[in-house]
Structures are given as structure tokens and as C-alpha cells.
Amino acid sequence: MSSLTVTALTKAFGVTPVLGGVDLHVPAGSFTALLGPSGCGKTTLLRIIAGFDDPDSGTVTIGDRVVAEGTGRGVPARRRGVGFVPQEAGLFPHLSVAGNISFGLPRRQRRDGGRVRGLLELVGLDVALAERSPHQLSGGQQQRVALARALAPAPSLVLLDEPFSSLDAALREETRAAVSAALDAAGATAVLVTHDQAEALSMADQVAVLRSGRLVQLTDPQTLYRNPQDLDVAMFVGEAVVLDADLRDGTAQCALGAVPVDGAHPDGPARLLLRPEQLRLSPAGSVRDAVVAAVDGVDFFGHDARARLTLPGGVTVSARLDGNELPSAGAYVGVTVRGAARAFPVGAAHAPVPLQPSA
């Protein structure tokens, strides 16, 4: 396993800039998610790291080896030792599962059934699948075989290009868990490209948020969720309650009353970020200081629910509830805030190209 360092990487297709100077460091043995909306350049970045495309400028370093530098042709993909798991698994249709897994092994080791069995077990698949054809496997099984194939030559780095996006919800959870476990067991450095923030937050050690070809924030999942760089990142990585507020001495006055604010922020007008799970509902009038809000509707998800509320002054917000006691639409409830809010300057509330939160 090796670390990965990307410095000042740029790439344009024709006159369209795709990457505008990306810096990224992935420590050896870590799992990093590249998170961004479609078209932000994350797949291009991945293809340059893999060696399928050349950058216009900047460097890519794997371990202590520079594999791409500036405009010249870098180290070819086949000499980089980078495993690649494509979106649709990309198993060779003319080879069996065993043939696929052993594809990257030296000729003498290809016949070694033990290696293939070991790799199948590593990704949590039945060894009886070895002689199957790829088309006889389910989507999740195909992804696991693709991972086993990528891990077989013991790469210094594994790249995964949205490997779970074509799976249905139930299979996705199961495959994610198997892939995480296999990567842990192999001790591989891994980079996962995804547009699914839940996937990035739950799987990765660190998340790199990409927006319009630039790295916006690189941090661990908890910090990213609780302390996002700006409101756009905040809204992209999770549901957000955003309110106009007036800040004084670490307390904000907003439609939800007085709310404490984390971190240093100059006094004056600001935009306030809360998460829906920070809003607490109570029967109207039962709690002092609670703001009374009208319930517009309730979306029930089973394990929890979301209430859509209109605050005095007409601002609409969402509150996340455990699914036990739900208010009914049209009722009035009291709303209090748990914990502190984050404050952002008013002017820079929106980046030029906003991130679109994905479903």
C-alpha cells in the first residue's frame, strides 16, 4: 500500500476546463471518498490517477514515485500498480470468474486455484462461483468479483468509480459492507468516487468534496457534516435548515429565537445552519421559549420521520423526528433547538455553481 498525492492538477477537454488545480493527499492505508455532483470532474480525476488519461499540468505521486508530471506522457497505466473497479464492474465477458480474478497475475500464478479461492473469500463470495460466467452473477456479485480482480496483483492503490450506483438499495448496503471489509482486510489504500453523500460519510475515513473541478473541502466525515466549509457543502452532504439571523456575542437571533453559535464570527447579519435533527418538537404551549410553528405535512420513513413546518414570519423548515409520536398536518407545535448552530457570512452564502444535493 502507498499514499497518493495529487498536486495542482488541471485538465481541460477542448476549451471546457474540467479540473482547475486539484490538490489531494490520501494517506497510505486510508479510505478516501471523492464526493461531488455529476460533472464536477471526479471521474476525470480518477482516470488521470489510474493513468487512462494524461493531465494538462500538475503531478500525481503514488508512494514516492511520480507517475504523472506536467504535460508529458506519464507512467503507463499498466506500470502504476493501481487497481480499478469500474461503475458496471466491467468483468471480461469471455472469461470465467476465476479467469477474471487471475487476469492480472503473472502467468505462472494464473493456474493457482488457491489464489482465486483466497480472493473470493476475501470479498465474501462462495468459492463455488469460480467457474461461473460473469453474466450468471448478480450485480452485487459482479462488483465483488471486480474488486477481487483489482486486488489480485496486490496493487498499491485501489480506485473505485461509483461501484454501487447501479445496484438496488438492499444489495447496495450488503455490497458496501463486503467491499469495506475486503479493503480493510487487504489493507489497501482506496479512493472511491461517488455522488451519494450517505455512501461517502458512512464508508470513508476522509471525504474530499469536489465542486466544478476544484477541491472544496478535505476532512473526516464527522467534521464535514458538522463543520462544512460553506453552505453549499452543508446542503450537499445532508439536509439543512438555513435561516437569516442577527449575531451578537455568540448568540443568534432568528426565526427560532435565540440560538447559540459555534466558533468565532463577527457580530452582525449572518446565515445560520442547523440540521433537521437539531429541531425538537413539543406540544404547543408546553415548553417555555418554544417557537410555535404550523405543521404543513409529515413524511414517514419507518425508522424516522420528517415534519415540514412553517415558522412565524413564513419561513419553512424541516425537523427530523423519531417515528413514534407524530404530529398531524395542520396542527401547531412548539419548536426548540438542541445544540449550537454554524454561522456563515451573508454575502458568500452561495457559490457561483451550487452543488445539487442528490437524492
Added chain:
Amino acid sequence: MTLALAVAVAALALLPLGHIAWYTVDLGWDGVRELVLRPRVGELLWNTTRLVVGTVVCCAVLGLGAAWLVERSSLPGRRIWHVLLVAPLAVPAFVNSYAWISLLPGLDTYAGALLVVTLSYFPFVYLPLAAAFRGLDPALEDTARGLGLSTWAVFLRVQLPQLRVALLGGSLLVSLHLLAEFGALQMLRYPTFTTAIYDQYRATFNGPGATMLAGVLVLLCLVLLLAEIRLRGRRGYARNGRGAPRPVRPVGLRGLTAPVLLGLGVLVVLALGVPLASLGYWMARGAGADLDWHDLAATTGTTLALAAAAAVLTTAMALPTGWLAVRARGRVATLLERSTYLGSSVPGIVVALALVTLSIRVTPWLYQTVPVLLAAYAIMFLPRAIVTVRSAVEQAPPLYDDVAASLGSSAPDRLRRVTLPLLAPGIGAGAALVFLAVVTELTATLLLAPTGTTTLATAFWSASSSLEYGAAAPYALVMVLLSAPATVLLSRDVHRGVTT
């Protein structure tokens, strides 16, 4: 590199068209008027047109009815009928024509020609229609029935509109084949442009006369191609459907079962039984006389060698075009692919004529040599190879190349372990289709084969032209036997049948 090769292939395919165009311009308006605007051309035009229209109508009716019966009705033994309805393709039209005229010499009329070519060509309409029926969503028909439509109304208002593309495609195929048909019509002594070009060429070696007739013939082909594009409109290809999600509930024939079975039986007997019986009869008559096994074996050997060489050459030529059409999608690739198809839609007699003239004038040392003959085969049968190669390349996206590279595989290693294994089935199928087409090719071979080189088709032709029906039969039989595998291929993979 690939682009240069594809351009060269397209240029070769367009050679006959270009030759005719250049010749016409060179001749000038007065020369063209003198050669084209005369009663003989009008007579040929009338003959050709009424035969094309009559055959297309007959084939459409037979093909549509048979496809509906096999795919949508409660006809007993539907799989067997399907094979039997495709099987006439194994009998080359000129062999079918020989089989009929040798039994019934009175068939040298319009009606006789219509009968024989319809029996030979209706599978070209049947195949795409059967595939299209299979691709139709039965849920639509159920919905229509739920809205109160009768079986007949469902057919007219729901199925027929969706079958339009397949019906037009099949009809175009029949028309183009008919415009190019030489052997069958010559044997029935029914003069069309193709037979007239041949006669003119043989009788007087009359360059301008034959070439101008060829020009009119090419114009007819282009008009048909344009008409088909216009009529097809912008609708998608319904026949590319992935098959019905639910099994079809066949329409009960009830009391009509017996008459329908009888009708289909008569059709199969006429299209398949009569030619086979006639062949058998002449084999029995001629076998006792002077069947020269040595000659037959030598001719078969020559034919197979020519067909194999043409298959390898044509498939190799199809690779750059097929590759670019998928991997470098865009105007240039489309233009190259289309111009290759356009060049290849020209009848074999025109290709042969152009190559004869050009090789005499430009490269006399190549006249009547195997390379020119192979070039003619390549021009005529390129689309068969391109279509199969193209679909094979579609099965091998560049992703596999990237993945193999990331696994440490070098470029030659990737070609050997990934690209070629993925392309092999498509390349093989394309080569097989070209091979089988060359085995029964008559027109171009007659004009271009080196002196002393006989193929099964030309040996059959010279024997049957001199009315030695018994001597011709063994050659015909070998051709039918060699064509049978192609028929199996076609009855399985219906899309390929639509491409030539």
C-alpha cells in the same frame, strides 16, 4: 491509420458508382439522351418496374401473413414452420428458376417470373417481420382488446403501424435483390435492366450502351433507398426490441386451422419442395449419364478457395470501418460507413462492369485476374461483414482495455487476451456470411472470373444455359448444401437477415 484504411475501403466501395457518374459526365447530355431515351430502355423500365412492384406486393402479403401466423396465432408446429419459411433462402434464385423452367418450359412470362422470384424472395420480408412481431409488446394488444377492438382491428391499428419499419426494410431488400437479379430472370427469358446489360456486354462489348443502362439501374436503386428513408421517417427501429416481457397469448384459429395449414403447406411445397424435387429428378436423370466427379470436386475446390479468400479479405476490410463506427462515433465515421453501404447497394452486374472497364483501361495487367474478382466480392458483400464486426465492437467497449491496462497488461497482450477474443465471434460470423454469399455468386463471377476458372455457379450456369439440365443438377445441389448453414444462421439471428 485506421481512418486512412477506412477511407480506402469506402473509396473502393464507391468505385463502381464513381465510374458510372464520371462516364455519364464524360459522355455529355447528347450522348446520354441518345443512349437512354429510346424505346428499348422504356420497355426495360416497364418490365423492371412491374416486376419489382408485383414481387414486393406478393412478398409483403405472404411475409406478413406467414409472420403473423407463426408469431401470433395458434398454428400447430410454429417453430418448424419458421424454419421451413426461411429455408427457401438456401436455394439460390437462379437455381429455383432452373428448377421451375426445366419442369415447366412455359414459365417464360411475366407471371412465371413473378411466381419464381416471389417464391425465392418472400423470406426477406418474412424474417424481419417475424422478428418485429416478436419485439412487439403484447401488453399493447391486450390494452387494445380491453378497449373493445377486434383481432382484425388490433392488427390494423396496433400491430401494423409498429411493423412499418420492418415491412419497408424487407421490401427494400426484395427490390434491391430483384434489381440486381440476373440468373433467375435470364433463365426465364424475362428481360430487365440487369439481363439487358449482360446481353449488351456479351454481344457487342458495347461500353457506352451497357454503362448507360447500368446508370439507369443505379438511379433506380438510389430512388428506392431514398424512398425507404423517407417512408420510414424518424421512428425508431421497433425490431430492436428485447422481446416480449410476457409470453404471447396466441390468437385461436379454430375452424380456420385446416385451411391455413393447407395454405402454408402449398407455399412451402412451391418454394422448397418443387426446387428440391426438380433437383432430385435431374440428379436421377443425369447421374447415370456423365457425372464427372473430378470436375465437380475441382470446381467445388475452386469455389471454396475463392469464397475463403473473399471472406478473409472482406472481413479484414470491414474491421477499420466497423471499429471507427463504434469507437470514433461522429460525422466522419458515419459518412464512411454510409458511403460503404451506398457503394455496396449497387447491383453486382454494375460492379462487375465497372471493374472490367476500369481494369482494362487503367490496369490492363489485372484484367480477368483473381484480385479483381475478389475486389468485386468485397465491394458487393462488405455490408454483411461491417454489420457483424460493428456489433462485435459494440460488445467490447474501451472500458475492458482500461481495466486490463490497470491490471498490468501491455498493448499486444491486451489485443491477444481481451480485444480479439471479444471480437472473434463477430468476425467469424461476418466471414461466414461473406463466404456463403460468394459460394452462390453468379453475375460478377461470369464477367470477372479469369479464363478457365469455373465456380459452382458458373459451371451450373454454362450447363443449364445449354439446356443440359442433368449436368447442371450436381453443381446446384452442392450450392444448396453449402448454403444450408447460412439459412440456419439467418433463422436464428433475425437481425442479420435484414442487412444485405
